[in-house]
Amino acid sequence: MANRINREQVQHVAGLAKLEFTDAELDAFTPQLDDIIGMFETLSEVDTEGVDVTSNVSDQLNVMREDVADNWGQSSALLHNAPDAARGFVKVPAIIDESEDND
Amino acid sequence: MNYFDKDLASLHADLVAKKMSAKELTEETFANIKATDPQIDAFLNLNEDAALTQATKIDEQGINADQPLAGIPVGLKDNIVTNGLTTTAASKMLENFKPVYDATVTEKLANAQMITVGKTNMDEFAMGGSTENSAFKTTKNAWDHTKVPGGSSGGSAAAVASGQVPVALGSDTGGSIRQPAAFNGVVGIKPTYGRVSRWGLIAFGSSLDQIGPMTRGVKDNATVLSAIAGHDEHDLTSSTQAVPDFAADLNDATSVKGMRIGLPKEFLAEGVNDDVKQAILAAADTYRQLGATVDEVSLPHNKYGVAAYYIIASSEASSNLQRFDGIRYGYRADDVQNLEDVYVKSRSEGFGEEVKRRIMLGTFSLSAGFYDAYFLKAAKVRTVIINDFKAVLKDHDFIMGPVAPTTAFGIGDEIKDPITMYMNDVLTIPVNLAGLPGLSLPAGFSNSLPVGMQLIGRPFDESTLYKAGYAFEQNTDFHLQVPTLGGQN
Numbered sequence: 001m002a003n004r005i006n007r008e009q010v011q012h013v014a015g016l017a018k019l020e021f022t023d024a025e026l027d028a029f030t031p032q033l034d035d036i037i038g039m040f041e042t043l044s045e046v047d048t049e050g051v052d053v054t055s056n057v058s059d060q061l062n063v064m065r066e067d068v069a070d071n072w073g074q075s076s077a078l079l080h081n082a083p084d085a086a087r088g089f090v091k092v093p094a095i096i097d098e099s100e101d102n103d
Numbered sequence: 104m105n106y107f108d109k110d111l112a113s114l115h116a117d118l119v120a121k122k123m124s125a126k127e128l129t130e131e132t133f134a135n136i137k138a139t140d141p142q143i144d145a146f147l148n149l150n151e152d153a154a155l156t157q158a159t160k161i162d163e164q165g166i167n168a169d170q171p172l173a174g175i176p177v178g179l180k181d182n183i184v185t186n187g188l189t190t191t192a193a194s195k196m197l198e199n200f201k202p203v204y205d206a207t208v209t210e211k212l213a214n215a216q217m218i219t220v221g222k223t224n225m226d227e228f229a230m231g232g233s234t235e236n237s238a239f240k241t242t243k244n245a246w247d248h249t250k251v252p253g254g255s256s257g258g259s260a261a262a263v264a265s266g267q268v269p270v271a272l273g274s275d276t277g278g279s280i281r282q283p284a285a286f287n288g289v290v291g292i293k294p295t296y297g298r299v300s301r302w303g304l305i306a307f308g309s310s311l312d313q314i315g316p317m318t319r320g321v322k323d324n325a326t327v328l329s330a331i332a333g334h335d336e337h338d339l340t341s342s343t344q345a346v347p348d349f350a351a352d353l354n355d356a357t358s359v360k361g362m363r364i365g366l367p368k369e370f371l372a373e374g375v376n377d378d379v380k381q382a383i384l385a386a387a388d389t390y391r392q393l394g395a396t397v398d399e400v401s402l403p404h405n406k407y408g409v410a411a412y413y414i415i416a417s418s419e420a421s422s423n424l425q426r427f428d429g430i431r432y433g434y435r436a437d438d439v440q441n442l443e444d445v446y447v448k449s450r451s452e453g454f455g456e457e458v459k460r461r462i463m464l465g466t467f468s469l470s471a472g473f474y475d476a477y478f479l480k481a482a483k484v485r486t487v488i489i490n491d492f493k494a495v496l497k498d499h500d501f502i503m504g505p506v507a508p509t510t511a512f513g514i515g516d517e518i519k520d521p522i523t524m525y526m527n528d529v530l531t532i533p534v535n536l537a538g539l540p541g542l543s544l545p546a547g548f549s550n551s552l553p554v555g556m557q558l559i560g561r562p563f564d565e566s567t568l569y570k571a572g573y574a575f576e577q578n579t580d581f582h583l584q585v586p587t588l589g590g591q592n
Contacts, residue, residue, distance in 0.1 A: 053482035057538030083435035
C-alpha cells in the first residue's frame with residue numbers, strides 16, 4: 001500500500017464530515033480510499049499550466065429575483081418530517097452535554 | 104397490459120378515440136406492475152390512489168388532442184420530489200420523508216396531465232452504477248434477472264424495459280440515465296446542463312446533475328424532453344434557451360445524410376468489450392450507408408475523466424449532503440446524548456457505505472492541504488476535457504461511441520470493488536463534466552444482453568442527437584426486441 005492516506009487521516013476526515021467508523025470499517029476503508037486517491041493522482045500527468053478552472057458549465061450568470069415569500073403556511077407538514085417536534089418547534093436533545101456535568 | 108407494442112402517439116390516439124379511458128389505462132398499468140414487479144423490483148413506492156383520482160379527473164375533462172401526454176403513466180426516479188408522496192432517494196436517511204412541494208419536472212408532467220404511478224428504485228442518493236446501493240431493494244435487469252439493471256436510474260430503466268410504464272424520468276450525474284438505458288435496451292437522454300430544471304431533484308453533484316426521460320423509442324423520448332425542459336426561476340442554472348418541439352422534426356429516417364460524425368479512438372480502446380466494439384462499428388457503417396461521414400477522432404484526455412469526476416462530484420456531494428443532520432427532517436439516531444451525537448450518529452447510521460465513501464473522498468479533496476492538489480487540479484482537468492470536446496465538435500455534428508465498456512454485469516459481481524465500479528463510467532462521465540447532451544439508444548446484443556450506443560452533441564443541440572438516433576432506430580430493429588418476462592412474451 002502506497003500510504004497516501006493513513007488511518008489517522010481517515011479518522012480526521014471523518015470528523016470533518018461528521019461521520020464515525022468502527023475499527024473494522026476503518027480497516028476496510030483506509031486501503032480503499034488510499035487506492036482511490038491513487039487513481040486521483042493520475043491527474044498529475046495532465047499539463048494544466050495556465051489552464052483556468054471550470055466550476056460550472058451553465059450558460060446563465062447571476063440570475064436575480066425578488067425575495068418574495070410564497071408557498072408558506074405549511075409548518076405542520078414540515079414538522080411532520082421532523083424526527084421530533086413539540087408545540088410548533090423542532091425538538092433536539094440538550095445542546096450542552098449533560099453527561100459532563102455528572103462527572 | 105404492458106407497453107411493449109405501444110408508443111406515446113398510439114396511446115394518445117387510443118385515448119382521444121376513447122378506445123380506452125385514462126382510468127382504464129392507469130388500472131391496467133398498476134395490474135401489470137403488481138404482476139411483474141415481484142421479479143423486477145423496479146418500484147419503491149406506488150401512487151395508486153392519487154393516480155386513479157387524477158386519471159378519473161382527466162377522463163371527465165376529456166383528453167385534448169393537443170395534449171400528447173394526457174392520461175399517460177410515468178414513473179419518477181425516487182430522488183425527484185413529489186408533494187405528499189414519500190421520496191427516499193433510496194436512503195434510510197429519507198425513509199419516511201414526505202416532500203411538501205413538487206419538483207419542477209413533477210409539476211410540468213402534471214401540467215401535461217401525465218399520471219405519476221410511482222417512484223423508482225436507484226442507487227442511494229444516485230451514487231452508483233448498478234442500483235445495488237439502494238437501501239431498500241435490488242432491481243433486476245429486465246433481460247436477465249441475475250444481472251444488474253445499471254444505475255443509478257436502474258429502477259426507471261428496468262420499469263420501461265419490462266413494459267411497466269412507457270416513460271420514466273431518471274437523473275444523470277456521471278452516466279446514471281445513459282448506462283442503465285444501455286443495460287436495459289431502452290432510450291435515455293442526459294440533456295445539456297441547464298436544459299431541465301434541477302429544482303426538486305435531491306442534489307448530488309450540482310454542477311453535473313441533469314434530469315432526463317427514459318423511453319422505449321427515440322420519438323417518445325423527444326416528446327417528453329420538450330415537456331420537461333425550459334427555464335425555471337427556481338433553478339438559476341436553468342437556461343433561457345428556447346425549447347424546440349424535438350419530436351416534430353423526427354419524420355425523416357435519412358436526415359443524417361451529409362452529417363459528419365466523430366468516432367473517438369479512445370471510445371473503442373482497451374477495456375471496451377469486443378462485442379460492444381463490433382456493435383458500434385456496425386452502427387458507424389449504418390450511418391455511412393445513410394450518407395453520413397464517420398471520421399476517427401481523438402479525445403486525448405478522456406481517460407482522466409473518471410479521476411476528475413470522482414473528485415468534483417464527491418466534493419459537491421460532501422457539501423450537498425451536509426444538510427442531512429438529523430434535525431429538521433430525515434433519520435435521527437436513537438440513544439444520543441447531545442447535539443454532536445445527533446449529527447454524527449444520525450449520519451453514520453442513516454447513510455449507506457457508498458454514500459459515506461463519497462462524502463469522505465469529497466471532504467478529503469476539499470480539506471486544508473489537499474484542496475490545490477486534488478479539487479483545483481480536477482477543476483482544471485475539467486477544462487482540458489471540455490476543450491477536447493470543443494475541438495472535435497467544431498467540425499463534427501456529433502460524436503458516437505459506446506455508452507459503457509461492457510453489457511450488464513452480474514448482481515454482486517462488482518459491488519465490493521469501488522474502482523472497478525467507477526471505471527464503468529469512463530465513457531459517460533466526460534459528457535457531464537463538459538455539460539453536453541448525451542443520448543443512449545439500443546445498438547445490438549451480446550449474449551442476449553443489450554448493447555447501448557451513445558451520441559454526444561453540441562450544447563443545446565439535442566435536436567441533432569434525436570434526428571441521428573431516430574434515423575438509426577428506423578434503419579435497425581434492436582429497439583423492437585423485448586425481454587421475456589415471466590412467460591409474458
